[in-house]
Amino acid sequence: MMSQLIDALILLLLAGTLAYAFLVDRRVRGLIAMLHELQPIVGQFSAAVDRSENSVNALRDVAEGLADDAAQPAPATPKRKAAEPRAGVTRVTGKSDLVRGFFEATRGRGA
Numbered sequence: 001m002m003s004q005l006i007d008a009l010i011l012l013l014l015a016g017t018l019a020y021a022f023l024v025d026r027r028v029r030g031l032i033a034m035l036h037e038l039q040p041i042v043g044q045f046s047a048a049v050d051r052s053e054n055s056v057n058a059l060r061d062v063a064e065g066l067a068d069d070a071a072q073p074a075p076a077t078p079k080r081k082a083a084e085p086r087a088g089v090t091r092v093t094g095k096s097d098l099v100r101g102f103f104e105a106t107r108g109r110g111a
Contacts, residue, residue: 032106039103046099 035106036103042099043096046095050095
């Protein structure tokens, strides 16, 4: 009698686990589908961020060149220091490639 009760409890827990796994699988598939829908938008955003970063760097170079070429000595402005790395922070270059790689990896998993 006791062994049947334990077997029934194990079967009930197993059924609950399977039902929960099914729900999680459906949610993950929905998330992956949404990510694939967002892929073009994320790619465009990443490219826009790269373009804006390049534009800011170009403007900074032009401004520094104009200050150096000016006939009147410009007030000394401290050169911009490279940001010192902070703990747990990594500078990411090639963001477009990173985003593209993420979507290729998720597509490769067949999700």
